[in-house]
Amino acid sequence: MSEPLLSVENLKTQFFTEDGTVRAVDGISFDVHEGEIVGLVGESGAGKSVATSSLLRLVESPGEIVGGEITFKGRTLFGLEEDASGELRPRDDMLSEEEMRREIRGREIAIIFQDPMESLNPVFTVGGQLREFIELNRDLSEKEAKREAIDMLREVGIPAPETRYDEYPHQFSGGMRQRVLIAMALACQPDLIIADEPTTALDVTVEGQILEMVKELQTKYDTSFIWVTHDMSVVAEICDRVNVMYLGEIIEHATVDDLFYDTKHPYTRALLDSMPRPDETVHELNPIEGVMPEAIDPPAGCRFHSRCPDAREVCREVHPEPRDLADEGEPTHRAACVKYDAFDVGYDESRPIEGDAAGGFGAGLTRTGGEE
Amino acid sequence: MSLLRYTLWRLAQAIPVLIGIVTITFFLANQIPGDPVEIMLGPTPAQEQVEAIRARYGLDRPIHVRYLTYLSGVATGDLGLSIYYDRPVLEMILLRLPVTLLLMLSAFAFAIVTAIPLGVLSAKRRNEPADHVSRIVSLIGVSTPSFWIGLVLIIVFAFHLGWFPARGLILPWADPADVRGAATRLEVIRQSAHHLFLPMISLGTLQMAQITRIERSSMVDSLQGEYVTLARAYGVPESTIVRKHAFQVAQLPVITIIGLGLSTALGGAVLTETVFEIQGMGRLIITAINNQDYELIMGTTLVFGFVYVIGVIITDVTYSYLDPRVTYGDD
Ligand SMILES: Nc1ncnc2c1ncn2[C@@H]1O[C@H](COP(=O)(O)OP(=O)(O)OP(=O)(O)O)[C@@H](O)[C@H]1O
Ligand code: SF4
Ligand SMILES: [Mg+2]
Numbered sequence: 041m042s043e044p045l046l047s048v049e050n051l052k053t054q055f056f057t058e059d060g061t062v063r064a065v066d067g068i069s070f071d072v073h074e075g076e077i078v079g080l081v082g083e084s085g086a087g088k089s090v091a092t093s094s095l096l097r098l099v100e101s102p103g104e105i106v107g108g109e110i111t112f113k114g115r116t117l118f119g120l121e122e123d124a125s126g127e128l129r130p131r132d133d134m135l136s137e138e139e140m141r142r143e144i145r146g147r148e149i150a151i152i153f154q155d156p157m158e159s160l161n162p163v164f165t166v167g168g169q170l171r172e173f174i175e176l177n178r179d180l181s182e183k184e185a186k187r188e189a190i191d192m193l194r195e196v197g198i199p200a201p202e203t204r205y206d207e208y209p210h211q212f213s214g215g216m217r218q219r220v221l222i223a224m225a226l227a228c229q230p231d232l233i234i235a236d237e238p239t240t241a242l243d244v245t246v247e248g249q250i251l252e253m254v255k256e257l258q259t260k261y262d263t264s265f266i267w268v269t270h271d272m273s274v275v276a277e278i279c280d281r282v283n284v285m286y287l288g289e290i291i292e293h294a295t296v297d298d299l300f301y302d303t304k305h306p307y308t309r310a311l312l313d314s315m316p317r318p319d320e321t322v323h324e325l326n327p328i329e330g331v332m333p334e335a336i337d338p339p340a341g342c343r344f345h346s347r348c349p350d351a352r353e354v355c356r357e358v359h360p361e362p363r364d365l366a367d368e369g370e371p372t373h374r375a376a377c378v379k380y381d382a383f384d385v386g387y388d389e390s391r392p393i394e395g396d397a398a399g400g401f402g403a404g405l406t407r408t409g410g411e412e
Numbered sequence: 413m414s415l416l417r418y419t420l421w422r423l424a425q426a427i428p429v430l431i432g433i434v435t436i437t438f439f440l441a442n443q444i445p446g447d448p449v450e451i452m453l454g455p456t457p458a459q460e461q462v463e464a465i466r467a468r469y470g471l472d473r474p475i476h477v478r479y480l481t482y483l484s485g486v487a488t489g490d491l492g493l494s495i496y497y498d499r500p501v502l503e504m505i506l507l508r509l510p511v512t513l514l515l516m517l518s519a520f521a522f523a524i525v526t527a528i529p530l531g532v533l534s535a536k537r538r539n540e541p542a543d544h545v546s547r548i549v550s551l552i553g554v555s556t557p558s559f560w561i562g563l564v565l566i567i568v569f570a571f572h573l574g575w576f577p578a579r580g581l582i583l584p585w586a587d588p589a590d591v592r593g594a595a596t597r598l599e600v601i602r603q604s605a606h607h608l609f610l611p612m613i614s615l616g617t618l619q620m621a622q623i624t625r626i627e628r629s630s631m632v633d634s635l636q637g638e639y640v641t642l643a644r645a646y647g648v649p650e651s652t653i654v655r656k657h658a659f660q661v662a663q664l665p666v667i668t669i670i671g672l673g674l675s676t677a678l679g680g681a682v683l684t685e686t687v688f689e690i691q692g693m694g695r696l697i698i699t700a701i702n703n704q705d706y707e708l709i710m711g712t713t714l715v716f717g718f719v720y721v722i723g724v725i726i727t728d729v730t731y732s733y734l735d736p737r738v739t740y741g742d743d
Binding site: 096098141142144145146147150151153155158159160161162163164165172173176177208210224228 | 637638639641642643644645646647648649657660661734735736737
């Protein structure tokens, strides 16, 4: 396969709070190739947003990227090395803050945020905001940037873009604002767009329309996407490959087909089972039992063991790193779960965890089915 | 509705408010115990003299007639005669109002020009030394009475250091012939600024402190806005973000505080004029009250009410100009 557009190696981002160190992103690795839509899925608090803002080095104090390497088109967006005294310091080839701002943000990698209502500035016109970012990232004159902005508004399905250009964000509906944000990202012509749950705040119909539109435009402009979501049906709709995140780690990585039809990790399984399906009523939904533990003090061993239906004693002790479980010649399919032979840590001989945790997910199945 | 029509509409709305002010001041002023004619003529005046004076100032007619006469007078710009000065009230006001307006305007100019950069700096360097200094300064500013600041300024800068005059005010548009030691207009302006400096700071400090506090907290909020993160994510330079993206949103509460400040500054101006012996509206109103000069009390109060109402309208109109989300009513 060709060189990836973006590759992330063992990325770690932490927040140094009064209560302790929050290990929001704890050693994730993934890559994005040209023209691909790569999904990043996981429950709320899994670390998806922190991971994506780390890519642009937008994490703010008390947060900090503490380790790992981010390479984009051969340039080092982040990378550390040890100096003579063993202290970590930024590598010489790591881009400076100024280079990140001028050459990467917006120009090479653009981002679409979660909340379309808050992302636009209330006191500037929609067109003015679009134009400013286009001017800045494509070195166009004001007039050319305006033309570009209007074209792009039309492209994302905003009717009468010439008049809408001069209107303010509060005159747009949520769905329309999200289209504006998408137009913003596309108009800067970056190679990679990070979409952080851009449709979560919208109703299902609008979400469907926007996903449809993004797919079309993605083909047209051949832009790569990282698509962040907690919704497996969105993943099925739009992604080529998927990374599943749990408590700061990527615990499974596969193509969409493999993820759905050859699910490896019990957490992914649980996510898929909790997906609403047309042939089921609300009562038959299978939400994942329990809540995700705090990222401040993550459980030892496999981080999912407190909620995993397959958990055994060994899961409490061994911390599994993702391994490729695909057969020879098949596309990569990595998962971090010791129940697979590839890990060979004695899962089969280990005893199931007693008490609550063992009941975990299985108990949830019957309980949610029966009640209410 | 367009901004112009909105402004006109707000001005029209002010008319009933002003009529209300006239009515209330009229009846309140007439409730003050004592008799202005007595003050004027001494304790045992001749009966004919008293009646002549009463007739001259219209005090012999029943109160409701006087009220209606006064109201129609106000509508045509006639505010009656001042008993104490024996001149038309309007003439006295036109003489004194520019002095007070000059004082207030310079105080607000000083407050705004210092407070906004200070507040922005404070927000940008939140919890750093610069922020702590600015917060302590503004805390002292809001909790110190303006007349006290005035007295301290006089003692230090006028008496001890002799850098500035302690009293009086020279108007920049005064005739050079009337100003001692000034041959040219430029000289007059220089002397005027020299006189204005201490009263300006004395009156402006409270406003400066208040505006700094609001500017800081408002900027802190808007710098944390999602739209600021978006601008950063698109490579907008930090200086542009502070100057434009965060700043413009943050000015809305600041404008409200400046508008409210206009009314507190009117009260402050009365005290400042007293401390610095400036012949402005403040001293005029005090003279009027001390001498039970009905017409003058009503006239000056009316002007204060008027300035206040105009301040509110300017605030509202500026606000709706800056915030596109404000709608101008239904029709
Ligand atoms: N500024 C911060 N200070 C402290 N902790 C933070 C901060 N921002 C994020 N975190 C922590 O980092 C972890 C990951 O948060 P993140 O926002 O990335 O989750 P997410 O997967 O995007 O969730 P969601 O689906 O709700 O957007 C959480 O435990 C959160 O509490
Ligand atoms: S390692 Fe153990 S606890 Fe973790 S997912 Fe696999 S079976 Fe469950
Ligand atoms: Mg998020």
